[in-house]
Amino acid sequence: xxxxxxxxxxxxxxxxxxSLNLKIEKGTVYGFVGHNGAGKSTTFSILATLLxxxxxxxxxxxxxxxxxxKKVRNHIGYMxxxxxxxxxxxxxxxxHFYGASYGIPxxxxxxxxPQLLELVxxxxxxxxxxxxxxxxxxxxxxxxxSLIHDxxxxxxxxxxxxxxxxxxxxxxxxxxxxKKMGKTLIISSHILPELAEMCDEIGVITNGxxxxxxxxxxxxxxxxxxxxxxVRLSSNLEEAISFLEDEPKVSAITRHDKNENTIIFSYTGxxxxxxxxxxxxxxxxxxxxxxxEEETDLEDVFLEITKGVDFS
Amino acid sequence: MKSLLINPVxxxxxxxxxxxxKGFLGVFFYLFALGLIAIGFIIVNTVYTTASVFSPDQSRIxxxxxxxxxxxxxxxxxxxxxSGVVSGERERQTLNILLTTPQSSTSIILxxxxxxxxxxxxxxxxxxxxxxIVFLFGGVHPNLLLSTFLxxxxxxxTIGSLGVLxxxxxxKTIIASITTYGVALFLTAGTGFLTIIIGxxxxxxxxxxxxxxxxxxxxxxxxxxxxxEPYMVEEIQRRSGIGIPIVTSFYITYLLITILSLWxxxxxxxxxxxxxxxxx
Ligand SMILES: Nc1ncnc2c1ncn2[C@@H]1O[C@H](COP(=O)(O)OP(=O)(O)OP(=O)(O)O)[C@@H](O)[C@H]1O
Ligand SMILES: [Mg+2]
Numbered sequence: 001x002x003x004x005x006x007x008x009x010x011x012x013x014x015x016x017x018x019s020l021n022l023k024i025e026k027g028t029v030y031g032f033v034g035h036n037g038a039g040k041s042t043t044f045s046i047l048a049t050l051l052x053x054x055x056x057x058x059x060x061x062x063x064x065x066x067x068x069x070k071k072v073r074n075h076i077g078y079m080x081x082x083x084x085x086x087x088x089x090x091x092x093x094x095x096h097f098y099g100a101s102y103g104i105p106x107x108x109x110x111x112x113x114p115q116l117l118e119l120v121x122x123x124x125x126x127x128x129x130x131x132x133x134x135x136x137x138x139x140x141x142x143x144x145x146s147l148i149h150d151x152x153x154x155x156x157x158x159x160x161x162x163x164x165x166x167x168x169x170x171x172x173x174x175x176x177x178x179k180k181m182g183k184t185l186i187i188s189s190h191i192l193p194e195l196a197e198m199c200d201e202i203g204v205i206t207n208g209x210x211x212x213x214x215x216x217x218x219x220x221x222x223x224x225x226x227x228x229x230x231v232r233l234s235s236n237l238e239e240a241i242s243f244l245e246d247e248p249k250v251s252a253i254t255r256h257d258k259n260e261n262t263i264i265f266s267y268t269g270x271x272x273x274x275x276x277x278x279x280x281x282x283x284x285x286x287x288x289x290x291x292x293e294e295e296t297d298l299e300d301v302f303l304e305i306t307k308g309v310d311f312s
Numbered sequence: 313m314k315s316l317l318i319n320p321v322x323x324x325x326x327x328x329x330x331x332x333x334k335g336f337l338g339v340f341f342y343l344f345a346l347g348l349i350a351i352g353f354i355i356v357n358t359v360y361t362t363a364s365v366f367s368p369d370q371s372r373i374x375x376x377x378x379x380x381x382x383x384x385x386x387x388x389x390x391x392x393x394x395s396g397v398v399s400g401e402r403e404r405q406t407l408n409i410l411l412t413t414p415q416s417s418t419s420i421i422l423x424x425x426x427x428x429x430x431x432x433x434x435x436x437x438x439x440x441x442x443x444x445i446v447f448l449f450g451g452v453h454p455n456l457l458l459s460t461f462l463x464x465x466x467x468x469x470t471i472g473s474l475g476v477l478x479x480x481x482x483x484k485t486i487i488a489s490i491t492t493y494g495v496a497l498f499l500t501a502g503t504g505f506l507t508i509i510i511g512x513x514x515x516x517x518x519x520x521x522x523x524x525x526x527x528x529x530x531x532x533x534x535x536x537x538x539x540x541e542p543y544m545v546e547e548i549q550r551r552s553g554i555g556i557p558i559v560t561s562f563y564i565t566y567l568l569i570t571i572l573s574l575w576x577x578x579x580x581x582x583x584x585x586x587x588x589x590x591x592x
Contacts, residue, residue, distance in 0.1 A: 048408075049582075049585060050412065050582075052585045070414060082405055083405050083406070084405035084406045086404075086406060097320055098413065101413040101414070
């Protein structure tokens with residue numbers, strides 16, 4: 001369980017986080033999306049007890065990060081956006097070191113570490129020095145490290161950044177596995193579609209403020225309340241336009257710049273109303289060839305939500 | 313207490329330090345430098361003098377020379393070994409992860425200090441066979457060797473703690489190093505120079521002054537000299553009118569510097585998490 005309460009972080013006069021309120025239930029996979037500099041890493045650093053908030057606070061599994069940081073550390077697995085490794089360690093030694101840091105006895109570690117390496121597909125690199133691992137492998141090793149004490153909450157700052165498409169898919173599979181294990185995950189990214197598939201909920205942050213949050217479907221609907229509809233006609237475009245102009249929920253009627261027989265308009269009605277509109281048009285003898293909604297993907301949602309935000 | 317002494321960070325630090333080639337080179341050059349000086353000294357004193365035997369007097373002088381060189385080497389190496397222990401991890405981006413583990417700041421800081429000290433101790437111990445030459449020819453009481461090594465240990469720990477402190481407070485290792493070397497230089501050359509200048513100024517006028525007492529009190533070279541030739545230090549103490557022997561003050565001061573440095577390092581390693589309104 002993760003909760004932030006009016007979480008604010010100021011760097012001098014610059015506000016990096018502005019009264020952020022998040023509530024993430026146990027077992028939820030929460031996607032945290034925002035442009036560069038939105039405040040994602042700042043939020044995660046506070047949750048990981050590495051940075052003190054200017055005001056407000058955050059709770060991890062009910063422990064206040066400002067009051068009981070030690071308890072919080074035992075319940076979180078944190079993967080920073082940028083991290084280094086001790087190059088002179090071998091993969092197993094690396095994991096043994098952190099395992100020991102969490103007070104896990106040697107005999108338990110001996111059993112646990114092969115399982116973790118298996119989970120992140122690094123079993124074959126067990127005896128390799130950490131610095132010769134590829135970036136993607138280091139990333140997976142770091143993930144394995146963050147799991148060593150079996151934390152309930154995982155805080156993953158852009159776990160897929162810098163990975164090739166294949167490695168991204170692998171990472172996603174691993175995260176799905178963690179979700180199955182019932183862990184609470186908060187994952188940041190500036191690419192929304194990447195998160196959509198595996199997240200239960202998504203929060204969009206811009207300039208330190210949460211501008212949208214909810215299930216992936218809800219966020220999609222927020223934008224779909226304003227649908228864009230394309231209608232292709234065989235003839236009589238003028239007639240169709242004048243018909244649409246009389247409809248109350250239709251606006252912004254334009255002709256398609258390339259397909260001269262196509263009209264585009266915005267529509268705010270429900271699906272039922274949309275059906276009625278189509279029926280009415282056909283009864284009016286308007287020669288409709290096709291009638292379809294423009295696909296809105298999550299990328300559009302993201303751009304729409306963050307529209308008008310000064311990214312500089 | 314056990315968890316403070318036998319803990320993962322100490323284990324890791326020692327493993328990584330002794331595994332690297334640099335760690336090996338360090339010990340090698342250290343012994344090489346000391347050995348060269350010892351052998352050079354014997355050659356100069358036996359080949360180029362009429363007497364071809366190494367006398368107890370010469371043996372005593374060799375001991376003094378070796379002790380000075382070794383103290384200088386320790387003062388030179390300690391800042392380099394300790395001033396990167398925290399800032400180095402910060403620069404290599406491994407510190408964040410270490411700080412999210414439940415290990416206490418105390419155990420992290422002490423482990424880092426102990427691992428550096430243990431490396432220096434290894435060098436010191438591996439130099440012991442050189443001293444056997446001295447004891448072979450006589451002229452030095454074993455107690456003198458013990459007190460000299462106690463001085464080394466205290467200097468290592470104190471300068472090491474200062475190195476850890478600057479490494480914790482300063483983001484860049486290079487600046488932390490320069491600062492630590494600066495302090496070490498002040499505590500040796502700086503205070504030595506001040507002791508001599510101020511001492512001369514006052515002692516010729518035969519007046520009482522406490523200033524040289526305080527400058528001599530922090531200087532490990534002056535303390536080392538006093539173990540061979542106590543006259544100068546006794547004179548400084550007599551003129552200051554302070555009842556405590558300078559050597560005692562030295563150990564108390566260094567102990568206090570160590571405690572203070574480590575205490576600040578432990579407090580500053582992790583941020584204070586309590587929300588501090590209005591401050592960045
Ligand atoms: N130590 C600091 N001092 C001053 N400003 C900082 C500091 N750390 C972060 N910031 C500022 O806070 C803002 C938020 O940074 P943060 O790293 O949280 O962004 P982010 O959402 O993680 O971005 P990205 O997608 O690029 O990782 C940025 O404008 C950044 O410049
Ligand atoms: Mg970031």
